Amino acid sequence: MDDCIFCKIIRGEIPSTKVYEDDYMLIFKDIEPKAKNHFLCIPKSHFKLLSEMDECQSEMLLKCLKKIPELKKELGLENGYRLVINQGEDAGQSVFHLHIHILSGQKMGWTPA
Ligand code: AMP
Numbered sequence: 001m002d003d004c005i006f007c008k009i010i011r012g013e014i015p016s017t018k019v020y021e022d023d024y025m026l027i028f029k030d031i032e033p034k035a036k037n038h039f040l041c042i043p044k045s046h047f048k049l050l051s052e053m054d055e056c057q058s059e060m061l062l063k064c065l066k067k068i069p070e071l072k073k074e075l076g077l078e079n080g081y082r083l084v085i086n087q088g089e090d091a092g093q094s095v096f097h098l099h100i101h102i103l104s105g106q107k108m109g110w111t112p113a
Contacts, residue, residue, distance in 0.1 A: 025067065026044065036076075037102075042099045049088065050085070057098075082104070
């Protein structure tokens with residue numbers, strides 16, 4: 001997608017602090033961290049919402065979910081972590097390329113509102 005900010009990051013047109021990359025995904029630091037450690041994991045195929053995901057993209061997302069716990073040290077997951085996927089307006093989704101927030105490195109409360 002030409003104007004998608006995360007596609008631009010994947011193509012290297014916008015800089016990012018990469019933590020992990022392979023053929024299926026990129027994991028990089030969130031530019032405005034909401035926890036001591038805040039990373040984003042993005043599948044390399046562009047899709048906006050879980051409801052729009054095709055079979056191939058769902059396999060890619062599964063690879064993302066399996067890879068994250070393997071990167072325990074790099075992502076600071078030793079004491080636990082939180083994964084968040086915002087979907088749509090009510091959740092405050094601001095970038096419309098599906099992404100998994102990875103939050104770690106501190107105790108977290110539960111404040112959905
Ligand atoms: P969401 O609100 O769930 O769509 O999350 C989008 C996230 O992308 C936010 O946490 C932003 O801080 C983050 N973000 C936006 N632009 C960049 C960027 N250029 N590099 C890293 N993170 C970004």
